[in-house]
Amino acid sequence: MIGLSHYLLVGAALFGLGLFGLLTKRNLIAVLMSIELMLNSVNINLVAFSRFSATDAAAGQVFSLFIIAVAAAEVAVGLALAYAIYRGRDTVSVDEMNWLKW
């Protein structure tokens, strides 16, 4: 019998993978992808809660729709920035973006 916790655990695993990618990928675009994974895990949570336990079920799905919209915009801006830095420095490695420090 598949219940709420199952979905939540899948979400948690996805979140963890996203986090790991966020911390360990060198390529900026891969980092952006990892963030998308994390946002997806949040959406799984929200939809699962709204299916199983929420008193205001529609709110959860509305929330995840908002998140999807924001995530799409985030990718657009992120890629534009990646392109800009690639033009300027010929790299998209996150760990080479350390001119600003101390």
Next chain:
Amino acid sequence: MNFDALMLEMAVALLALLILVADLLMEPGQSRRKLGYLAIAGLTGLLLVSLGRYGMQGAFFNGLFLQDDYALFFKQTFLIGAILVCLFSLDTVDNLPHSRAEFYVLLLFAVVGMMILASANDLITLYVGIELMTFSFFILVGYVLCETKSTEAAIKYLVLASAASAVMLYGMSLLFGIAGQLSYNALAKGLTASPALIVGGVMVLSGFAFKIAAPPFHMWAPDVYEGAPIPVTALLAMGSKAAGFAAMVRIFAEVFPGTGYPWPLLLLLLSGAAMLVGNLAAIPQTNLKRMLAYSSVAQAGYLLTGMLSGGFAGVKGVLFYLMIYVFANVGAFAVLTAVSRHRNGETIGDIAGLSRKAPVLAVVMTVSLLSMAGIPPLAGFVGKFFLFSSAIDAGYLWIAVLGFVLSMVSVYYYLNVVKSMYLGAPADDRPFEIAMPVRVTAVFAMAATLAMGVYPGPLSQLAETAAKTVFK
């Protein structure tokens, strides 16, 4: 549906769209200064209109959007900040290689996001408000593409802010799971003590800590502040922080107190860390933007002490302090804009001898910095007095003592700048040209800092009225 509640937000958004359209109608090569003046005039008009809106209480959209004095106070703070930033960025924008009108548009969008945050009474509105503000900042931070530092700052901000909001969202989803609803009122009733509440609450707090730059969630601030164009840094330092506090105070006043967990303990730790890290790390900085970044971290620490008491006295201190911080901040950054335009740099060496080249600016900078340090009779002193005494009244004597000690430490690095301005020799002897808007902004900010320090009565009254509406 009551769109009157959204009046200010919609007006600012429409102003932004108006500028966008006007830009299309103008010749490509033409200066966009008129649009800047349009933005300033529009915002000033709105500020005046908003003055008459005190006392209009109400919840709209099924209680998801609040109109009260508290939100209004914050909206005015944002408006004032935005007006002043627009004013001293006119020349910076004129010198941008491209997309000058869009600068104002995005700045106004950021203000809309902040305003929504101040009124948000549910997690969705909160989230969207945060993101609208943050998105505008992503682009504004990376605006000067010919400087890859600016782009790097934008990327760092984007990655870290997105990660922080992902964490915060996950926390929100857990809160939603416990309470089954999203509005603060429902959350306040529905949140029962459980591990999910601990994890969810901490994740939400982490998101806020990122926005207000409380250590160790502050790491983005110095890098992004340094890389961003100066007016953007100014707005980021005060707007983003103030908006973060606006939402955070509401949540911590309305939602979390009933849950029985010791949330103030975490706020206490964040506050102590912020004061320590901010003030100590600021000492060795030579780049003034970085120094101001660390100083803003320290300010977040002072502000957090106001949240410890969980009563309206502390919140009043927060409101008061944020308003005066706007003025001190605008003063410092306006001067920095002028210096940066002259010297093409923002280090402590670039500002040396300013008192002889531009005495007015040197005085403004001194007053602003000393206000941040909390030297009487400037406004910052009164603000710190409110914050610390509320913490002491709530039994947190030691955080106030720490605050005092570190304020003394902060004097050291602020005075280093003052010393450089007054006692250093100028790096070159070219005449120093100050654009009129910058001068006006700087002097106005200084006058406000002085006035509110010498006679803080009216503002503190206003802050008190506003703070009371959060605690019904």
Next chain:
Amino acid sequence: MWADFSLHHAWLIPLLPALAFAIISFFLLRSPWLAARLAIAAMGTAFLIALGVVWAVGSKGITVEAPFVMKTVWFSMPGLVASMGVLVDPIAAMMLFVVSLISLLVLIYSTGYMTGDPGYARFFAFMSLFAASMLAMVIATNFLQMFVFWELVGLCSYLLIGWYFFKISAREAAKKAFMTTRIGDFGILLGILFLQIAFGTLDFGELAVKVPAYVQQNGVALLTCVALLLFAGPIAKSGQFPLHVWLPDAMEGPTPVSALIHAATMVVAGVYLVARAFAIFSVLPGAMTVIAWLGCFTALFAAAIALTQREIKRILAFSTISQLGYMMLALGVGSLTASMFHLMTHAFFKALLFLGAGSILHALHDKADIFEMGGLRKSMPATCAMMGIAVLAIAGIPPFAGFFSKDEILVAAAHVSTPLYIGASFTAFLTAFYMARLFLVAFFGEENPHNHAHESGLAMLAPMGVLAVFSIIAGIVPFTMGFGDWVRFGPAHHAGIDWGIASASTLIALAGFGLAWAIYGNGARRSDAIVKQVGVLYSLSLNKFYIDEIYQWFNRNIVTGLARVLYWVDLNVVDGIVDGAAQKSGAVGNILRRFQTGQTQHYAALMLMATVMMTLILAITAGAVAGGGKI
């Protein structure tokens, strides 16, 4: 009419110089002539109002018990209503008179002294602000207001001491002054905070009622701590041991600044604060004892240092510390009258001494060693005469001003404790000796052929003349007019001379002069032989008892040690987390890439760790780990 107006507009006294500051720094920086005139005009008007205030105090029967108070609410919050206003009583009126008069004279003097300085206009702006802050501090009605201006005084001193910014020593001196006094300010801030918590008010008048009542009920233990915290401010600002170290260095500023600092503004602020809060201190015997003994020790200690110094301004600086010790001693033995009296007379003759020293330095192009001056009597007769008056005044020879005030202090000390009296008398002897030494060596020594000294101009001599007159009459006139009936705490103090003590102190002073004459008189240099005989004592005194060195040692060994520990933590703990164990060794050489590595992902990792830590903290404190979700 004028008195009435002045009393009700006493707030104009600080406001006028403050306005002068604002106008000069915004509009007149490029017109020095106008700036100086404006500053002097503003200060002159302020002085006239101060005169009116003094007159009003005398004619309207305003006493310490029934002061004239005007207040408005400054800001309010639950549990605290801070008001701002004007408090005029005889003590404040006396201070207003002294401070505004000396500031005015110093400003006039500066028109001559600062000629040719590139920052001429700016100088007048700062001086005006300095005086304005001090004047505003004097009329404060409560601790908070007082503290506000107290800080402002400190800030101005920072800017003025560091005036010759191109000299490293000046910059260091400015920093030292500011930092040292801030140590005291920290204590005062805590003291104020405790007062606010304990009594719910900071108003001097209300505290004067509430504190004695509290002491009767609850004893003195807590309040003594509070009083000592408050006293930390005066210790630093009034140069009491061991926080006196900034004062001698503060002479790095232009001489008019020194005159203002030493005579009328900065250093007497501490004495004035204790006097203003005397209602608190006077009911706490423990605190009073500390003040008295610290004052006595400082007086003796600084006088001993002054014996051997060679730079003229440095001698004067240590003499200021010593005299401030006198004032503190007077307060500590409970005689507010004596302390304030000495504050006033000292302000006149010390200002005169500094202006005289400035006149000499001006003539000799900043040659400061008194042994290189030699025989200035002929080339600078006017300066010589006026310095002579000042020396007689400070040494306490009747009928000069210092005699009367010093006598009051000695009488008060003798009533309380014989050791204190002996210490004070011995200080008087030392004072007479080193002042005579300065005077004899500088003016009567052999003429130095390399000096081409000339008398200073009228702009400098005229203010000195006024001060000289005051150095003569400021003792006897107030004394006969009943100074003690007005400026007092508790019952009126009737003027009268204890002939025994007076004649003893006169003899002591004359003995000091005699010894100085024996050693340095007639251009003789019999000092070297004596130095050989008391070698250890001499070098102790010359090196200021090594206090600076002790601080440096402390700084080097303790503070740096702490810094090393912190550095180790930073290197091994923080870096270990962020960089991972593998990279640790490689990162050792790269000191600054600690926290802020510039690596986005390090930041993210740290943020996540912090989130986890906060979860743990909350879970553990809430006991939810064990309880499975229930608190």
Next chain:
Amino acid sequence: MENGGLMHTLAFFLLSGITLAAAMGVVFKRNLVHSAFLLSVTFLGVAGLYMTLQAEFMAAVQALVYSGAVAVLVVIGVMLTHRQQMSRSNPPNKMLLVGALAALSVVGAIVWAILATPWKVGKGSVVTAGDIGRRFLTDFAPPFEAVALLLLAALIGAVVLFKGGKAQS
């Protein structure tokens, strides 16, 4: 899909398996193009999970916006910025250990929260597209308008940033 049936169980495990495997691919693959395509697969897997939760509208949006628009955008980004050496375009950095530790501790906290919390599971309710639409236009009108502005901001931003990038090169 009815809740609790065998089909439902099977579908859940299949879809979550696909989702997680693809997500691991996104994170561990060294070729950015592979990662990008696997990201699309992950999104589709999540859309499938929404189907099992009877959130058809969500599933549709997920498939359209994410798998369609976002994934395509990512691929374009990949193409724009990387032109050679695709096989080693997506390497990890030097903090694998720290990253794993951080991610695991966060996941540990989350899992504890999920498992130790007594969730109040009700009988559940199904949300229709109509419900969602109504809510968008009533309660959530302010965020709805704000998100419209946000998309406009992103659009302007993308244009500004691309334009600026060209102007300078």
